[in-house]
Amino acid sequence: xxxxxxxxxxxxxxxxxxxxxxxxxxxxxxxxxxxxxxxxxxxxxxxxxxxxxxxxxxxxxxxxxxxxxxxxxxxxxxxxxxxxxxxxxxxxxxxxxxxxxxxxxxxxxxxxxxxxxxxxxxxxxxxxxxxxxxxxxxxxxxxxxxxxxxxxxxxxxxxxxxxxxxxxxxxxxxxxxxxxxxxxxxxxxxxxxxxxxxxxxxxxxxxxxxxxxxxxxxxxxxxxxxxxxxxxxxxxxxxxxxxxxxxxxxxxxxxxxxxxxxxxxxxxxxxx
Numbered sequence: 001x002x003x004x005x006x007x008x009x010x011x012x013x014x015x016x017x018x019x020x021x022x023x024x025x026x027x028x029x030x031x032x033x034x035x036x037x038x039x040x041x042x043x044x045x046x047x048x049x050x051x052x053x054x055x056x057x058x059x060x061x062x063x064x065x066x067x068x069x070x071x072x073x074x075x076x077x078x079x080x081x082x083x084x085x086x087x088x089x090x091x092x093x094x095x096x097x098x099x100x101x102x103x104x105x106x107x108x109x110x111x112x113x114x115x116x117x118x119x120x121x122x123x124x125x126x127x128x129x130x131x132x133x134x135x136x137x138x139x140x141x142x143x144x145x146x147x148x149x150x151x152x153x154x155x156x157x158x159x160x161x162x163x164x165x166x167x168x169x170x171x172x173x174x175x176x177x178x179x180x181x182x183x184x185x186x187x188x189x190x191x192x193x194x195x196x197x198x199x200x201x202x203x204x205x206x207x208x209x210x211x212x213x214x215x216x217x218x219x220x221x222x223x224x225x226x227x228x229x230x231x232x233x234x235x236x237x238x239x240x241x242x243x244x245x246x247x248x249x250x251x252x253x254x255x256x257x258x259x260x261x262x263x264x265x266x267x268x269x270x271x272x
Contacts, residue, residue: 003207003270006197007189010161012265015182016083017068017114018042018150019054021231022182027264029076030212032257034155035184037074041083041095042118042150043104046111048125051118051150054225056125056140062088062108064230080116118148129224129237133244154217158185158206159198159252166195167251171242175233180226181252187269198253207270211261220252 014035015022019042029036043052043063054060065088072081082096085104093103101113122145128136145152159181168176178186185208189197199219206214222243229235243251 003272005190005268006201006271007160007187007269009208009263009265009267009269010186010188011178012263013178013182013184013186014038015068016040016070017066017085019052019060019063019225020066020068020085021064021179022067023069025265027262029074029260030156030257030263031076031260033149034151034257036076037070037080038155038184039150040074040080040116041068042115043108043112044115046113050142051115051122051124051145052108052110052112053124053126053152054228055143055152055223056127057224057228058127059110059125060108061228064225064228066107115150118145118150120147122147122150124152127224129227129240131237131241131244134249154254154256156184156214156255156257157182157220157252158187158255159183159220160187160189160194162189162192162195162197163251165192167239167242167246170246171238174236174239174242176239177231177233179231180233180239181222182225183252185263196247196251199247199250201253201271205258205272206255207272208263209261209267211259212257212263213259214255215258216253217256218254219250220254221249222251 012025018039054063067086068083070081082094085093087107105112126143127140130138164176201216226239227237
């Protein structure tokens, strides 16, 4: 089949702990489970027995005030290294500290445990804000995650700079920064004006660099996480309203791994 050049890798992101801020990378190992080390850890809500997620900001918006990064680079087929936390109060802690559960519980204001492996049937609470056009409004639903993972759905998420730029053009006052959308791969498309171009890639194979191949499984529906204050950005419900009004809440694509390898910033991206 013919391959078409569609863009390059603008930036790469890994999130060692679910719903916390992550790491920007120059290159990353891609395994069948996604970016090596991505969502390797998560917090367990001892009261609800569900995974803590900023998708329910009434409980977990604070998580986006935590920065998590590995103390050393993860290596394939080895145990995950410890994670260093930068807490909202300016203090730091590491996941191998004997008191880490107490430290994190105090920081989030709920009784939590740090998990290093996912339960067989993980789930989380998802809040749906009152936005016209949304499927659910002003309710909390239970989202069941893929068995044995801390992912909401597919293991890799990508979005184009053109889509973020178009959303910014529609709502100039909004801060449509990549961190709000939590991509693993930010793509610079060959056509910088081609907003929402990735919607049309669903069902294709995406080749990145000279090693990695991904399947593009679905378009990515957006949620309340895009609206939460983080990285110096304000709370802004109009971020999600704009996405919902102009592209049916869709921005970006969800991907699974067909061929492992290394992705680097600047790698070319082809579709087949």
